[in-house]
Amino acid sequence: MSIFFKTSLDIEIRLDNEDNRKHVEVKTAQGRLEKLPVYKDGESVKGNVIIRTKEGKKVEHFGIKVQLLGVIETNIDGLVTSEFLSLATELSAPAQLTHQETYPFEFKNVEKQYESYRGKNARLRYFIKVNVSKKSSSDIIREKELWVYQFSSPPTSLPAVNNAPEKSNSQNTPSTSTPTVKMDVGIEDCLHIEFEYLKSRFSLKDVIIGRIYFLLVRLKIKHMELSLIKRETVGVPPNQIVDSETLIRFEIMDGAPIKGETIPIRLFLGGFDLIPTYKDINKKFSTRTYLSLVLIDEDSRRYFKQSEIILYREE
DSSP, rough: OOOOHHHHHHEEEEEEETTTTTTTEOOOOOOOEEEEEEEEEEOOOOEEEEEEEOOOOOOEESSSSEEEEEEEEESSSSSSEEEEEEEEEEOOOSSSOOSEEEEEEEESSOOOOSOOOEEEEEEEEEEEEEEEESSSSSOOEEEEEEEEOOOOOOOOOOOBOOOOOOOOOOOOOOOOOOOOOOOEEEETEEEEEEEEEEOOOETOOOOOEEEEEEEEEOOEEEEEEEEEEEEEEEEEETTTEEEEEEEEEEEEEEEETTTOOOOEEEEEEEEEEEOOOEEHHHHEEEEEEEEEEEEEETOOEEEEEEEEEEEEEOO
């Protein structure tokens, strides 16, 4: 875009009732926080495009178009962008701008099938794009991003889930069928710990309630912690990138437990910046959340078990 057209034409996108709408703060790629208006699935997106010219300037154009776009950007061997939503409205036929013009637009009852997301190697965006077509130079383009929430209802019933124990450096006693989710950490004849919690599906404002049972303790455990880990997966094998980030970490115990000891657990999710589970979004990326129990003995050896939990946004 030339300097002339940068200074001769200004485009502003105003959304209806934007000041009174809920906003969310999200980080840009540069680490800055920006506030974006929140929209829901099925909600109309309407507003005005205001185009101003400098006093005394005349700007000829070959049409003005506004679009509502939904795109997924992934970065594996370079940035790749794919559209999953594209709606467009012509605001003006070819004409000459001599003063400020205001063009209303509306995209009615828009299906927004995915929630907005910004991760390390994947980004899902919704935005308004205005394009002023020029003949002798590059088109003049302005964008305004929206943030979309997808709300789910709480499940009416939750089946019992028993997680099979991992055999990484351990041998675990098989668990029996219970109305809770059970996670075992163990080493044959040395250590057997059970972590039970009530369900595997939680809203973002929920509380994880459970208990840790020490069934066998012949190791000198000095520290135990519980954490939530977000795992972002982009692409498909063999060109796949997996990135893990610890979202929450807190200490459960500092010192050696004894056989028969029980530790109650209450982890409040509402005070943290969490996101829902994204599973195979448009065959581009996924994000999953894992509950991780870690024990460290006096020789600094680590024993752990991770189990996936499903997070959802409740209205």
